Amino acid sequence: MSQSTALLPAPATERGDGGCARPSRATVAGPVLAVGAFAAARLTGMVCVALVSHLTHQDAFRLLGRSWDSRWYTGIAAHGYGRTLFFEPGVVQSDLAFFPLYPGLVRAVATVLPLGYGAAALLLSWLAAGAAAWGVYAIGERLHGRRTGTFLVLLWALMPHSVVLSLAYTEPVLTALAAWSLYAVLSGRWLWAGTLAALAGLARPNGFAVAAAVCVTAAYEIVVRIKGRAPALEAPRKVPHSLWKLGGLRRVCAGAALAPLGWAAYVLYVGIRKGDPLHGYFAVQRGWGSTFDFGAGSLAFVKHLLRDGDKLVFSMTLVIVAGALLLFALLVADRAPLPLVVYTGVLVLITVGGSGFFESKPRFLLPAFPLLLPLALAMTRARPNSAHLVVCALAGLSLAYGTYLVTTAHMPL
Incomplete structure (x- = not known):
């Protein structure tokens, strides 16, 4: 097997009557426990937000479902694209900066169910967060066992900024699609991997990281198969190995071809609307103050922060980003599977190398x-x-800081 699949233990199964394999109780209990623990953590966080909101005479629903970027998404869901805000020279905030998958789903849910756009956005975000927790567990469990998978979900649920998973934001949708796309890569399901990566590319700008992981791993897989050293999938019985190898290569190539289509399609769409197919979307991002400057803007802000100090949110952001860099070094040192390293590396690179809202x-x-x-x-x-x-x-830190972010900080997340 290739590096990308060598770390994959087979799912636990047991034989029932008739000889058909069925999931064992352990197989079912693992994800149920992990997703249940995730739900308990996030529900506790929302209760904390609701209590502090009540004490400070704020509307908890508005804080969770209609704050900052949530208003842009629900606006697109309700009215389509076309809203632009003009501030000082050079600052032009267009809703074309927001990718279409989430507001499209919000509109569909609000059309089918008797819900407003804010409620539909929250419902989608919460369901996506649960699906993401399941996918995170699945990856951890297949690589290192049930206990590691459960801890991985708990850590993700209890990050200082995990309150975002309870808001009407797109991160839960992106994480769900990313986790299951990466799981599909690790298990050799290339068409699923490419399809989910394409959807991830329609969810957020940094959804491109999923496509990058699929494409880089596919390139590695193609080289391995062509050299004939170790095919990723065993050939079924009664199928000549040469034909299986050719069919496998086709699926790998198809998955890689599908992966970037969602991201590329929306960037091209915005470019055409702006009259510059290749650069129009990036001009929209520059209007928001978001550019990739290899970290120059972030470094300048860090120097200001260390020299002059600033708000608590900025200091916590610096600690979190520094911690992410350290954890990425550990991930590489542990020789994690290639798709996980590429996906995470692209996300870290975009975050550290991009300018814009430091607190985000x-x-x-x-x-x-x-x-x-x-x-x-x-x-x-x-x-x-x-x-x-x-x-x-971690639970104490996450609940306290997350509640502070939503109810007290009053800064863009």
Whole structure:
């Protein structure tokens, strides 16, 4: 097997009457426990937000479903694209900066169900967060076992900025599509991987990271297959190996071809609307102050932060980004599977190398759940009391800081 599939234990199954394989209780209990723990963590976070909102005379529903970017998404869902806000010279905020999958789904849900756009957006985000938690668990479990998968989900649910997973934002949708696309790559399901990557590319600008992971891994897989060293999938019985190898290559190529289509299609669409097919979308992003400057803007802000100090949110952002860089180094050192390294590396590169809203960088890193694999492995190997202590400490930090972000900080997330 190739590097991308060598770390994949077969799912646990047991034989029932008639000889048909069926999932074992352990197979079913693992994801149920992990998603249940995730739901409990996020529900507790929302209760904290609701309590503080009540005490401070704020509307919790508005804070969760109609704040900052949520208003742009629900506006697109309700009225389509076409809203532009003009500020000082050079600052032009167009709704074309927001990718269409999430507002399209919000509109569909609001059309089918008796819900307003804000409620539909929250419902979608919460369901996507649950699907993402399941996908995160599935990857952790297949690579390192049930315990690691559960810890991986818990760590992801209890990051200081994981409150975003309870808001009407696109990060849950992107993470769900990314996790299951990466799982499909790891298990050799290339058409599924490419299709989910294409949808991820329609969800957010940094959804391109999923396509990059699929394409780079596909290139590696093609080289391995052509050289004939170790095919990723075993040929079925009664099928000549040469034909199986050719069919497998076609699926790998098809998955890689599908992966970038969603992201490329929307960027091209915006470019055509702006009269510049190749650069129009990036001009829209520049209007928001978002460019890729290889970290120059971020470095200048960090210097200001270290020299002069600033708000708590900025200091926490610096700590979170620095921690992400360290965790990425550990992920590479642990020789994680190629698709996880590429996906996470692209997300980290976009976050660190991009300028714009510095306080939003933790949110951009939220889909980079493979960063937490080294910590999940360490907790798996630690004594239970030590692991429980870490979980409790993270829960306290996450609930307190997440509630502060939503109810008190009043800054764009």
